[in-house]
Amino acid sequence: MGRHLLVNNETLWPFAACAGDDIPALNVLLVKQLPHPCINAMPDKRTIDELIPDMPVGPIDKYRKSATFDWKQMKMFLEGEDCIRYQNEIWDLLEKDPLFARSVGTVSVNEMRMLVFQRVKRLSEYYFLTQEKLLENPMVYLWFFSAIGLYDWALPTKFLLSTQFFGGTIRSSGSKHHLDLADQSDRMELIGSFSLTELSHGSNVKNMRTTATFDPETKDFILNTPDIEATKIWMGNVGKTATHSIVYAQLYTADGKCHGLHMFVVQIRDTKTLLPLPGIMVGDIGHKLGLNGLDNGFLMFNNVRIPRQSLLNKTGDVTSAGKYTTPFLDPEKKFGASLGTLSGGRVGIVSVCAGNLKICVPIAIRYSAARKQFGPTNDKEIPVLEYQLQQWRLIPYLAAMYAIEIFSKQFMKYYLELNIGTLLKSDAVYLAELGKELHAVACSSKPLTSWLARDAIQECREACGGHGYLSVSRFGEIRGDNDANTTYEGDNNVILQQTSNYLLICRENKQNGVQITAPMKTVNFLNDADTILKWKFQATTAVQCYDAAIALAAYKWLVCYQLKESADKLNKESSSGKDGFEARNDSQAYFARSLALMFIEHTVLQWFYDCVNDPAVPPGLAPVLKKLCALYGLWSLEKHMATLYQGGYMSGRDPARLIREAIVQLCRILKDDAVALVDVIAPRDFILNSALGKADGEIYKNIFSSIMKTPKVMERPDWWREFCNKPVQDSLRGKL
Incomplete structure (x- = not known):
């Protein structure tokens, strides 16, 4: 694995990414034993003043002086020393890093997405989420998410879509032969995404229409988008940067039987050129009302062959002979387990x-x-x-x-x-x-x-x-x-x-x-x-x-x-x-x-x-x-x-x-x-x-x-000549 401890997407919990030897350490971390997350012990005043600097003097001092409580004590009580130190560490680094300097004026969508990608890459180099920190306190995950999100919500969304939703899902729902992809996602050698929603279906997950049909002759699945309404859409990272995606599709065996929605890990772009692979149509859905630093996209498959091992097979598998197997006798439980990732x-x-x-x-x-x-x-x-x-x-x-x-x-x-x-x-x-x-x-x-x-x-x-x-x-x-x-x-x-x-x-x-x-x-x-x-x-x-x-x-x-x-x-x-x-x-x-x-x-x-x-x-x-x-x-x-x-x-x-x-x-x-x-x-x-x-x-x-x-x-507009050299035509005077 990479140095990041990634969140298991089924449980949104990072310890699923730990090696087997790490698991016993978790016995001491059952959350019932943790204190109330909003009630924290008070360190001495020197420590509080070190962690929480005084507010600057200014026009609103009158209100600060009229407060009936100590605001620093309240902050320490609600957030705790560990959280404040951790978020200060993150914010100190971001504030000193020129890559995170705040832009002035309007930034184009293309520039915004490039900046978000570069910043996400830098976050991966800072190692804010490590196994050691998460094993010490499970709430570190929330502290990280909040600290980065308050700067720009597109950053943790893009970062965690690849690591958590992609890498975590592979670890929780796949087998050993899938783990290399999760490790590559840790190292940002690939960018992952998660493809569930379709153009004509969102909440009604069971009726998603993308198909994956097993071919017993070639031992492959044939991934297909039957029509435009089955286009995968709205997936974060897919618009411009994702090289791989976990795709939800209806699994069919050669006998024509549908075994319901399953997950397949699919490469959609070349990792060296970012060009789409043959049979795959992928693109950006365009400008949104917000979160434009995140490149949401669409994805279509034209009878694309993917290996049998592409199936994330925890909830169901297909043998090389084409027989479907599952540990779940109840289809509803199998469906629920496959959707647990969300x-x-x-x-x-x-x-x-x-x-x-x-x-x-x-x-x-x-x-x-x-x-x-x-x-x-x-x-x-x-x-x-x-x-x-x-x-x-x-x-x-x-x-x-x-x-x-x-x-x-x-x-x-x-x-x-x-x-x-x-x-x-x-x-x-x-x-x-x-x-x-x-x-x-x-x-x-x-x-x-x-x-x-x-x-x-x-x-x-x-x-x-x-x-x-x-x-x-x-x-x-x-x-x-x-x-x-x-x-x-x-x-x-x-x-x-x-x-x-x-x-x-x-x-x-x-x-x-x-x-x-x-x-x-x-x-x-x-x-x-x-x-x-x-x-x-x-x-x-x-x-x-x-x-x-x-x-x-x-x-x-x-x-x-x-x-x-x-x-x-x-x-x-x-x-x-x-x-x-x-x-x-x-x-x-x-x-x-x-x-x-x-x-x-x-x-x-x-x-x-x-x-x-x-x-x-x-x-x-x-x-x-x-x-x-x-x-x-x-x-x-x-x-x-x-x-x-x-x-x-x-x-x-x-x-x-x-x-x-x-x-x-x-x-x-x-x-x-x-x-x-x-x-x-x-x-x-x-x-x-x-x-x-x-x-x-x-x-x-x-x-x-x-x-x-x-x-x-304070400059005149680029189109100033239109004002100076284009008077209203005489023929229009009196008609306006």
Whole structure:
């Protein structure tokens, strides 16, 4: 193997790439034994000051001095010494490397893709992901992904597509004779890709139409794209750089029988010339709304012969005589195993969206603290952060940023537990239940976080006024890059159905006398659904709503109520004579879809609540964290007010009034802490890369400086002669 410890794509877990002798070392790394990922020990003050430099002096010092907590202590508590040291090491190297210097002005798509390729190659030379680091702490993988992604999400995507999705899949799903390709991918002697989606099929994976037919005479597979609709499309790296791809195709034996979707590792370009191999049509799909540093492409095969050994044969194989064999008796289990390679993408997207919140919210908060407009008198302007509307627009997203940051780390911890346990062949029953629950959470957390980041970016952009529309604000870049997250790894509205299906099954099992005992405990409260449905809203003052337990209780009732409503709706549709497909389809809007979103919002709030109420939280940090938790809960809950009243949890005018009063009051209270709270989460200026959001708060100097660095900023246009030498023709005067 190369020096990189690559992530096993089936489990998104790097230890699958370890040699056999390394496996016993993992017994001490079961994730259950790791501390909470957002609760870290405090080193001495000297160490903290060494790792976390002071913020520069500037126009927003007033807010930093008004903070009710020590921001450095908060950063150390949430991220930990090891994470901060590791990410500082990465960012120090990138900031000193001329290859990673930030460009000024517009860069063409071709230049962008060349830069991303060169930077990915440099990342492979820095050896940030080593076996030693990953064996020491499994969370290093997340730290790396975040540190590089906050600079440019195209970088970790391109890097990990080749190493993780390509090399990792080969290691997890192939045999020994495939490993050389994975090793070459480690060394970047080839660039790998992953080809599943087709022009006419995305979410409906079973109906992919590319075929691989075994020829017993030549002992080859014939790989074919039957028509244009079966064109493989959207694959990262395929547009310009991939030399190899893992291709999903329907496997046919000579008797004409289809054995379902299987994976084949296929060379698509010459590694010396990057020209396509005979029978293969491959190209770039063109400019996208974002992430243009990643070359997404299309791929077609015209009866291309590939060796029998190209089949990644863990889930099924074909003998030299043409007989199909598989260790799975159940076709559904075989299908699920072959698609296990995709299960980590949604977990990754949650982390990406958490990262995008850590970019947009700090920019808008710092800008609002520095930007002064109007005031109580004509000669005194005040920062726009002092206005209630600005607080109401931005500070709930600040609370959401903390909620999602804590959730994403905890979620990754459970994901690592599943994958390490699978690798070590731990308790199969426990892992099966954990896998089901994790899948349900992934299918709802991706929609929640990608929509939340989408809305936060837009609100932050608008809250920064006209200056927010400048490219140097960075809002346009992250808006375009984030937008893909709402669709990648499944359309949000489609995959939410997986979560609601899981919840409906849990309810059915409970009604049949089966106790709900999920490993992550996200649904365990449903055992008490009958009691919870009798609860009523308890707060009588807005101040009582400052306790997140008020919102948490409302969410528990909300999920129980919506689950019953969805089950009743599904039964009603089924009783009317509709088949299962039609009944489920007609039970989505206002029922199952809403249920899935309420469930994941409850889960995020519950994990946030558990974290901030942990006894290990330092006393100086607990008050502000609890206010953030309460604000996030109330703000999320408010949009479900109609259902809370419809079901009888609330009545009269007071509950809605109290919740809204509490939201506004918490925004005002947290206003003085807002700048310090984003200082905790925001990356350094070089990574944040926003003229509006630099830590010094010198927004006007930074904006003007960025404008003056624009190429040809004060030159007349190249087409100036058109203005000077082309007057409007006399015949057109008076007609315009």
